[in-house]
Structure formats: C-alpha cells, structure tokens
Amino acid sequence: MSAWRVGLRRFGRHRGGMAGGVIAALFVATALLAPWLAPHDPEAMQLGVSLASPSRAHPFGTDSLGRDVLSQTIYGARVSLTIGFVSVGLALLGGVPLGALSGYAGGWLDRVAMRGVDVLVSFPTILLAIIVITIFGPGLVNAMIAIGIAQIPLYARLVRGAVLRVKALDYVAAARAVGSRDGRILWQHVLPNCLAPVLVQSTLFFATAILSAAYLGFLGLGAQPPTPEWGTMLSKARDFLRVAPHVSVFPGLTIMLTVLGLNLLGDGLRDVLDPRAGPA
Amino acid sequence: MLRLCLTRCLAGIPALLLVTVLVFTVVRLIPGDPARILAGDFATEQAVAELRQRWQLDRPLPVQYAAYVAGLARGDLGRSTATSLPVTGELGERFLRTLLLAGAAILVATGVGVTLGILSATHRASLLDFAATALALAGVSTPIFWSGLILILLFSVELPWLPAGGTGSFAHLILPAVSLGLFGAGVIARQTRSSMLETLGEDFVRTARAKGLTERLVVYKHALKNALIPVVTVLADQFGRMLGGAILTETVFSWPGMGRYLIEAIAMRDYPVIQGIILVFATSFLAVNLLLDISYALLDPRVQPE
Numbered sequence: 232m233s234a235w236r237v238g239l240r241r242f243g244r245h246r247g248g249m250a251g252g253v254i255a256a257l258f259v260a261t262a263l264l265a266p267w268l269a270p271h272d273p274e275a276m277q278l279g280v281s282l283a284s285p286s287r288a289h290p291f292g293t294d295s296l297g298r299d300v301l302s303q304t305i306y307g308a309r310v311s312l313t314i315g316f317v318s319v320g321l322a323l324l325g326g327v328p329l330g331a332l333s334g335y336a337g338g339w340l341d342r343v344a345m346r347g348v349d350v351l352v353s354f355p356t357i358l359l360a361i362i363v364i365t366i367f368g369p370g371l372v373n374a375m376i377a378i379g380i381a382q383i384p385l386y387a388r389l390v391r392g393a394v395l396r397v398k399a400l401d402y403v404a405a406a407r408a409v410g411s412r413d414g415r416i417l418w419q420h421v422l423p424n425c426l427a428p429v430l431v432q433s434t435l436f437f438a439t440a441i442l443s444a445a446y447l448g449f450l451g452l453g454a455q456p457p458t459p460e461w462g463t464m465l466s467k468a469r470d471f472l473r474v475a476p477h478v479s480v481f482p483g484l485t486i487m488l489t490v491l492g493l494n495l496l497g498d499g500l501r502d503v504l505d506p507r508a509g510p511a
Numbered sequence: 512m513l514r515l516c517l518t519r520c521l522a523g524i525p526a527l528l529l530v531t532v533l534v535f536t537v538v539r540l541i542p543g544d545p546a547r548i549l550a551g552d553f554a555t556e557q558a559v560a561e562l563r564q565r566w567q568l569d570r571p572l573p574v575q576y577a578a579y580v581a582g583l584a585r586g587d588l589g590r591s592t593a594t595s596l597p598v599t600g601e602l603g604e605r606f607l608r609t610l611l612l613a614g615a616a617i618l619v620a621t622g623v624g625v626t627l628g629i630l631s632a633t634h635r636a637s638l639l640d641f642a643a644t645a646l647a648l649a650g651v652s653t654p655i656f657w658s659g660l661i662l663i664l665l666f667s668v669e670l671p672w673l674p675a676g677g678t679g680s681f682a683h684l685i686l687p688a689v690s691l692g693l694f695g696a697g698v699i700a701r702q703t704r705s706s707m708l709e710t711l712g713e714d715f716v717r718t719a720r721a722k723g724l725t726e727r728l729v730v731y732k733h734a735l736k737n738a739l740i741p742v743v744t745v746l747a748d749q750f751g752r753m754l755g756g757a758i759l760t761e762t763v764f765s766w767p768g769m770g771r772y773l774i775e776a777i778a779m780r781d782y783p784v785i786q787g788i789i790l791v792f793a794t795s796f797l798a799v800n801l802l803l804d805i806s807y808a809l810l811d812p813r814v815q816p817e
Binding site for chain 2: 442
C-alpha cells in the first residue's frame, strides 16, 4: 500500500498531472451538479431568441431552436461522463480476461489471439466503432458499446504484456512452489500487480471514448438530438457556422479542454505509476 | 532485400484473411437474411433470389465465405443498392481522393512536426520548445472535425481566402489537409524532439563535434539521419490515423472521398458499399504497416528479418 502513497506524493509534484486532475475533477463536478449549475433548462426552446450571440442571459448564446448553449454544454458533461464509464467498463470487461488468459496460458492460442489483436490495434478506434455501429445501428447506447468493443484489443494487448512481465517474477514462482493453483495465482498475485498500467490506460481511454463519441455524434451515428452530447450539438451547429459561430465554438472548446485534462492526468499517472512505459 | 520484402508480404497474408473474415462477418451479424440485407430495402423478390444464388447465400457459412473471397479475387465487391453500379468502380476514384487528402495531410504534419521537433531539441526550454509540447497536446485533444470548423471560420468566413468545401483545385485541398495534418504534427514533433535529443548525446555526435564540424553540419547531416528512424514509426501510425480521421474531415469539408461515402452508405443502409469501404480501409492500414516494417528494416540495419 505504501507504494501507492509514494506515488500519490510524486503525483502531487507533477504539474501536468495535477493540472489534468483539476480539469478532470471540474468535469466530473459539472456532470454531477448539472441541474444546479445550468442557468436554463437545456431542452427549453425559445424561438424568439434563436442563434442569439453570447449575452448576460445566455453566456454561450443560443442555438437554432433558441436553447441555451451553456446549459446544453453543462448537461453534455453528464452524457460524456456516462460514455466514458460505460465504454471503459466494457473494454475492461472484455480486454482484461482476454489479455490475462492469453498471457498466462501462452502457447499457440496466445500467438493466434495476439496476431488478431495486432491487426485490430492498427485500425483507428473510430473505424472499429463505425464497423460495430453498422451492425447495431446508430444511437447513444450503441455508440458506447461500439467504442467499448473497439478498445478491447488494446486492453487485451496491454494486460497480456503486464501479465507476461509479472509472471516471470520470483514471487509468482514462489506461489507456485507452495502449491497455489493457476486461477489463484492469476487473481491473487498477477492481476493486482498489473493494476497500474490498466489505470493509466483507462484514464487515457476515457478521453478517447469521449472524443470518439463526439465523432460518432457529429457523423449522425451516435447520440441523436435532443440529447445534449457535444458532438451531436456540433453537427447541428455546423449548419449555422456562418451566422452563429459561437454555437460551434463553445461545445468544441469544451471537448478539447476535457480531453486535454484527461490526457494530462493519464500522462501524469503514467509518469508516476509506470515509469518504465515512457511516453507512447 | 528482396527476401525481406517477400517474407514481410507473406506474413501479411493471414492478417489480410482476418480482415476479409471481419468484413464477411459484419453483414452476417446484422439480424435478418443476408441476401435481403445485401439486396437493399427496396429490392424485388427476384433480385434477392438472384443475389442469393450468385453469392451462395443459402449454403453454409464456409461456402458463402469461399464465394465471397472468390468474388474479391475477381475484384467483385457486389453492386451498390443505391445506384446498382459495381462497388469497385464507385470506390476507385473516391479512394484516390482520400489518399490525396491523407497524403497532403501527412506532408503538412511531417513538415511542421519534424521542423518543430528539431528546433525544440536544439533550443531546449525555449518558447519554441514549449510551443511544440503545447501543439502535441492540443493535437491529440482537439476534435478533428472541430479544427476543420474553426479553419473554415477563420480562412473562409472571416477572411474569404479559401473555399470552405468541395474539390477541384489545389486551393480546395489546403484547409482539409491542414486541418487533418495539424493534429498529427504535434505527435511527430514530440517524437522528433526526443529522438533528436537522444541522438545528440551519442558518441558519434561528440566525435563529429570534436572534429570541429559546424553545429549546423552536426545537427542536420550527422544527427538528423539517425534521429529520424524512430520518427518513421510514428509517421506510419499517423498516416493510419489520418486515413481514419479523413472520415471526419471529408464530412466537414464536403470532400467526396471514401470516408464521406462510408457515412452516406451507412445512412442509406447500402451494405455492399459499406463492406467494400471497410475492406479498402482495413487493407490500407495493413499496407501502411507493411511499408513501415520494410522501411524500418531498410533504415536500421540492426533490424533483422525473422
């Protein structure tokens, strides 16, 4: 446990990581407190003030249906937070067992599985997600599932690598020598020591998931209006780019800041927890 | 050398087969009769029956797969349900346009990235160094489509210099290529910087300096060549990401390439076209990785063929 405490102290001195942590905390707080933070109902339409420029009443302006862009952006944090947790959860659920078994068992099964994973990892997440969407059809829930599935190969490879590294350590040999069974060794001894790279990857992937969901939303394949998903908001705002650029600017800036924060946090965590990995 | 290329190409065959299995499976995973799915929503019973016969869709899966691969070998990707034209013909020109866009983008990314990387390695902790790091972070965090929208806003709406969309001239290519290229430039800059710093610390660089060569010669002639080897890896990876990113950039700039076609095909449930595009995309990624493997071995003699 003390290794974690040492890590925490080192993280406190990591400027980028701390900045990312603050942004990520703001993001989570915005998502949780959305009903209290939003000045207006995000779905309330006021056709009299459609596409209004930023003002005191509407700091981010209003969209084509006269909805308050700030309130939509704030509620959008809820959607994105959900996307992040669901996608990361799915990727963990699929990738960790696959990678752990493949790495622990070894042999031809491992070789075949990893050859396939290598091919899939070389595809961008967005393409894999679109392939899955082709099967399930568009929508927010399907987008989350698609992004999660698209990330399984990456997790499998990561966990396999970590398992292979830990498996070769002396204490695993010791556990085997005292007669522990494979399942017990894997769960009790190997996997807990693979936690650090998985945590780092999950933070970085949280950012990828939000970004990919915004891409799918923008392409009309993800969340559908009136769900205030940031990419979905932008796909509509784009039609009014010339007359009302603010509707495109603010949600885009919000995505960028959120993803930047999560990336900084992930990089910081990696520097602190997993120094061998180095910048990818 | 020829042997190296051949072995790498042969090693790529299982991956290519895996891709065909993947594409083949996608349509079979959609609930419903594959013949009806591939024939489209408005097909006549006769058309469905013809398709079922032609692709052996009433036979067991392995037979279907064999028919599919045999079709691929003839360059037959089926017909678009929207236009009834062969998918192969529809894809050709669009693929070239996507390749042009991604190629121009990788040029932008490499030009900006390598320059910035060298400068920030030779001017450590300067403003430039900071800018390169900031660009790298912004590059991985900015939504690809949003940087496109902002560029349109700046250089097409505010300053009416460049067209906001379409194709046909060099001017049409500039904004999409810059928008797609900038987000890769940061990553390339960061990689160039770190491998340049590493190379500058090596013995042969010290020797070159000790001989009394000018700093310019040391950096650009001796160090750069070696420092660029790891950059090639990133370059190939970025090219792949740009092919994927093109799906978004093409949508923003109404660039009539393969990515925009994919989105249109999904909206129209034009499955033969979707299959064809996924296949072409996937094969392109494999090809990029293959080229990477080979060029890596060419650049670095220490990498031996397995």
